[in-house]
Amino acid sequence: MKLKSLSLFLFILFLTKVNAQSAQDDVLFSVGEDAVYASEFIRVYNKNLDLVQDESQKDVDEYLKLFTNYKLKLKEARALGFDEKPSYIRELSNYRKQLAKSFVTDTKVTEALIEEAYQRISYDIKANHILIKIDENASPADTLLAYNNILKLRNRALNEGFDVVRKEVHNGQTIFGEELGYFSGFKMVYKFESAAFNTPVGEISQPFRTRFGYHIVNVQDKRESRGERTVAHIMVVKNEADSLAEKPENRIQDIYKKIQQGEDFEALAKQFSDDKATAPKGGMLAPFSSGQISVQKFEDVAFGLKSVGDVSEPFQTQYGWHIVKLYNKKPIPAFEVMKPELEQKVKRDSRSKLIDEALYNSLKEKYNITTKQPALKYFEAILNDDYLKGTWKLPNNFEADKPLIKIGDKQFYFKDFGAYLLGKQRGVDAKSTYDAIVLKQYDAFLNESLVTYQEDNLENENEEFAYIVEEYRDGLLLFDLMENTIWNTAKKDSVEIHEYYNAHKSNYTLPKQVDAVVASSTKQKTLKKVAKLLEQGMALEQIKSLVNSNDKVEVIFTTGIMDSTHQALPKGVSFKKGLSKIYNHNNAFVVVEVKEILPETQKTFDEAKGAVISDYQTNKEEKWIKGLEEKYQVNINQQTLSKVKSQIKNQ
Structure with a gap:
């Protein structure tokens, strides 16, 4: 009996899962002959739920109306051939490639670099440095000479004092001795940043190389980051339109005296601040951290206020006169809050090379690519001095169709790497040997091919990527359609726009x-x-x-x-x-x-032109949608809609 009961329970559970799945896979509505499934509607509805500001759009029926209009427009865009335009195809391809880069990455190394970056932005380093400038492609002899010279300067600095040597050797051409002040993570190239953060305060780093040359760094101080400030300000600017208006410096002093007399800062900001965006809010600005305010003097004053409630004296910037009041001091945000921003910075920074190397290694493992490649001997044999001159060509008896390597289900041949060699022969170091050239070029060819193959197959391997590409594809179509059908009406429908203005003058x-x-x-x-x-x-x-x-x-x-x-x-x-x-x-x-x-x-037509065109376009779009509804019949499956409403309600 127990076995039968368990079997019955499992059977009911199976049926429940099947019914739930079918609610997702049922056709919710059709536009002409095109079916739209409930799963797509639910996914899009849930994704956009927190983004809509109009509460009516959270109603399923109202959102369904917007969604059917969206599908009607897409249907029309394809019927008009917008998806076949070369510009559309090109832009979609470029976006897909750019998006793929954020999905094709080594997550472990990325995570480690993000955590390291967070630690570094949590502190400011104060340092000076000496740089011996040398080209990235300098000869071994010149490289060794530069290294020996920076080593000598380090030894002198240890004995004579870093700043003494720094000031003496600086010539601003081949040797630079500079005071860098305070900096944090992402403010310097990664190698320089790492050397500075890994050198104890008061010490001089070992020589290290960046793309600029060889450096030594003297770390003078390390402090916790200044974090974030929330301030309000009162701003007074010169009234150019009123020649009798008092001078802004006199007006700001009057306001400052009222603050000193104990009058409310927010009330004074509401009455007298010329910053129209913040005056209604009592002068309050959005929170900011060091480096986010473009006006350095304003930032310095804001961070110079010690205690919440402190008010600055009036000061002048290029925008006018200001008084600033401190409302809140916050340290660097928590790691989880900053993680998305740091991830983007890490991927754009020079440290991304570490991520690339890790990615290549993981893809080689994923697609079972061995480090041995016997075919390289063949390519070494067909190279000659013409390659160093940039005039090399493949030999007449080149074995083009011989298999080279297989990545996933894609076979690469000798002709693929041969073409790559042909295209990369310029800029090769003349002192390189043939085996070194072939090995370097093959590594680059293999890495690029691995990443390209992974990117080309992302939609089959990653559901999120597939959704994002689909949304962009449809959004791009919709933009082109609206631009050509509605938004460009100002150029085409001038007579109709004037008629609309005359019929609705009371609105303007x-x-x-x-x-x-x-x-x-x-x-x-x-x-x-x-x-x-x-x-x-x-x-x-x-x-x-x-x-x-x-x-x-x-x-x-x-x-x-x-x-x-x-x-x-x-x-x-x-x-x-x-x-x-x-x-x-x-x-x-x-x-x-x-x-x-x-x-x-x-208002004259010219005075109201912007509003008139906007209203005219809205009116035209409403009529256009009605025409699309007649052209492509929309049929809603009420039974499926009821299931969708129930599912959304129970989420």
Whole structure:
């Protein structure tokens, strides 16, 4: 009985798995004669779920509508032959090759290099170096001479002091003695970086070679990385449009005095910062680490603030005047957080050669490639001095169709390596022997062939790679189709666009604006005094001289053309000529003097052109989709859709 019960349980389990699988493999809908399976829809839906900002698109029915439109467009793109365009084929091929590089790699070595890189970016090294410059392809005699000279300089540096020797020998042409300051991982070529990080503080490295020549490094200090800073800033720039506007250096000093008086930094940023992107957020910037801010002075000030809450004095950069407040200090992020970024850097860096070597070795093992290649003797025998001159040709009796090596199911012949030799004969060192030339070229040929074979077969071996290529293939088709059918309408449909504008003019207007003066103060009593003076017609500079003092700023004015969304204007302020009541706005009191009202006006076609074209294209696309639905009938399998909804709900 127990055996029968177990058999029944296993049979039910098997049926459950079959039914679950069939829900994935069922046809969800068809576009014309093309079937679209539930598995594809579920995969794409789940992948994009966290990316969509419109909550309606998370609804399965709404997303299905978008997905069917997507498939309709792809159907049309293929019907119009966009997938046969040489430019499309070329771009897809280039993308596939580039993508394959990220999949064809040795993961163990890559992981080790990523971990090493994380350790190195966690610290800054301060070092000086001496370099004897020498060409990468220098002769053995010149190489030995350079090595002996750098060794002599190291011995002198040990006895006389590194900086003494460094300054003495530097000529800026053949010998360089430089102060490098602080640097971290990825800031130097890998060999230099390794020598610096592996040399103890206070010591001088052994001579080592990079592509620049022979170096010795003196490590002076090693400190933990400065990590990440979160700051807010208030920025004031010169108002070129208003010749009467006060100088930015005076305005920033007034704001700084208000901060020193205890007024809220965020409120002042909202009222007075000219950085429109950050002002509504109280001046807050996204967190950044050393090297991410393009303005060095700004970065130095930000990292120079010691404690959270500290505020800098006003300082000037090429963008204007700033005051910075420190909100958070964070060390280097955790390894797992930084890992994706570090992986990309490692693969672009010179240390990637270590990854390449490991990859070649693993592919040789995977495809059972032996290190012995008897055929190389044949190629050594057919080389002559013409190869060194770059004029060598294959002999008339060349054994072109003789098998050379087999990688997977692909057979390579003598003619393949022969062609490779022909193409690589220029730039060969004239002092190389034939056997050395053939061995070097064969190693390069074999490595390239191994990687190419692996890349060509990736879609059969790696499901993720196949999905990404498919998505790019379809995305590229869709882009070409939309560009030619909808997005280029500005050039083709000028008459229709003007007609669309005339039919929808009410959608394109400039809002009501005012030419106004806004006075702001944290003290209501002060602002009442300012309001009276404004009412009397007193000049702003005169009012400031009466209300403010050298030590204390009680009022700041903002002038210009403003609409209701302007940061200086309180919500609900009436656009009426004259002086407004006193409002509470951004933790301060403000009063508005409206000098002139600029009514809402109709935008001309040229003023509204960008918005008109965008709206016209949207309208045209909606009509176009309806036409595609009539051209290619869409049939949805409601039974499969119910299964899909159930599966998504239970995830």
